[in-house]
Amino acid sequence: MKKKNIKIVVAMSGGVDSSVTTWLLNKKGYNVEGIFMKNWEEDDNHHDGYCASWKDLKDAQAVCDSIGILLHKINFAEEYWNNVFKKFINLLKTGITPNPDVLCNKEIKFKELLNFVLFNLKADFMATGHYVRRVERKKKFFLLRGIDDHKDQSYFLYHLNQFQLSKCLFPIGNLKKRQVRIIAKKYVQVVAKKKDSMGICFIGPKKFTNFLSRFIKSSPGNIISKKGQVIGIHSGLQNYTIGQRRGLKIGGISKGNGKAWYVFKKDVKKNILFVVQGNNNISLIYTGIIVINVVWINKNPVNKTFNCTVKTRYRQLDVYSKVQVISSHLVEVRFSEPVLAICSGQSAVFYDKHICLGGGVIKRGFMLHK
Structure with a gap:
């Protein structure tokens, strides 16, 4: 099939990464369109700094206009509230620290949005600006870390299944962030100097406490x-x-x-x-974890016990570990070296070198000494 007959819709946030993703695919000759997803309503009438989606939409539209492609808009505020934010708040109340970015990717971007792109917009693929790679080997899809170790986002996408991977593209996963910035500076100037967004779009780090006080x-x-x-x-x-x-x-x-x-x-x-x-206090040191709601990207492990590396926080370095499969969605992990500050509710993600195997939610940790 000729590239011009392959329709790819890019999930655009108005940021540098998704904008460069859009430009790259269009340059290669694909039939490219953009889609801007809105997940939060309040900023329409209250530009209070928690979320400026109106500003991001403006940037996404400017990028599409400069390239000469269509930009769709979709509102998933209700779905986000019910399937992500309410769960996030309820878990916080119990003392757990959940990861809303993982939940948002699972429930909204790669479920609601992907389905809309494939079945409503009749696209062949959805593309995103994530720093990950996907490869196909023997009719199976694998999720790989991004080339840029400092920007790799596979930690947030461990839940992707075979169908989702078969329909998703990650064009900047083979690039370093500095390369993406260079492309933006030369060809997508409207967002070239825009800072990277972090965490939930409408909760800035300095305003997190104030924001939560409105719900808890x-x-x-x-x-x-x-x-x-x-x-x-x-x-x-x-x-x-x-x-x-x-x-x-x-x-x-x-x-x-x-x-x-x-x-x-x-x-x-x-x-x-x-x-x-x-x-380095002994009360912060853990030797292992119990992980629940475990999913595997390809298939369940053949062996009940196997070795791999595990990441228990996004910015944390992997630690070599022994994983014991208790059931299909429950595992026990023993670290080869102590790990600091295990946090219930965060994700534990498993790797075989550069391949992301899957992951789950940390139920509890084993302290070195109580």
């Missing part, structure tokens, strides 16, 4: 050291995660050994935040 009632409580001393007041347990150092506001107290304080436990029933000193 803040209940201040005691911050207690491992020795049982009350050393501060927290603003609400939903605002903290295991291993967190910043924002505790107890750095200047005289108690302790002078080292920085870190969150190591949350007691939701008693509304207590427990902290210890030093990032």
Whole structure:
């Protein structure tokens, strides 16, 4: 089939990565269209800085106009609220720290949006600006890390199945971020200097606490050291995660050994935040994890026990581990070396070198010493 007869719709965010993705596919001669997905309603009448989708839409439209292609618009605010945000909030209330980006990709971008692109817009493929690669070997699809180790996003896409991979393209997965910026500067100038977005689009890092207070009632409580001393007041347990150092506001107290304080436990029933000193404190060290809701990209492991590397946070380096399959969606992982600050609700993703095998949600960790 000639390239001009292959229809590819690009999920456009108004950012550099999806804009360069669109330009690259159009340059190669495919029949390219863009689609802008809106997931949050409030910013229509309240430009409060949480989400500026109107601004991102304007940028996406400008890119499409400069290339000379059509831009579709779709609103999944209701689906996002019901299938992502409500779950996110409810889990936060229980003391867990979920990963909304993983959930959004699973429930919205590669489900609702992909289905709309394939069945409503009659596209052959959907493309995104993710830094990952996909390859086909013997009629099976594999998800690979992006070439750029610092930008690889396979951690967020471990849930993709064979059908989704067969219908998705990731054109910038073979590029370094600096190469993408160079292309943008030369050919997609309207977004060339735009900063990368991080996390949920409408929650900026500095406004996270204020935003959550609109959905979860803040209940201040005691911050207690491992020795049982009350050393501060927290603003609400939903605002903290295991291993967190910043924002505790107890750095200047005289108690302790002078080292920085870190969150190591949350007691939701008693509304207590427990902290210890030093990032290598034994209370922050884990030897393994239980992972639930596990999915495998290709097929379930043949062996009940196998070795691979595991990533328990996006920015964390992989750690060699032994994985024991308890059931098809439940595994136990034992690390070859201690891992700091395991956080229930975050994703654990499994790798065989550059191949992403799959992943799941961390149920709990095994502490080195209780």
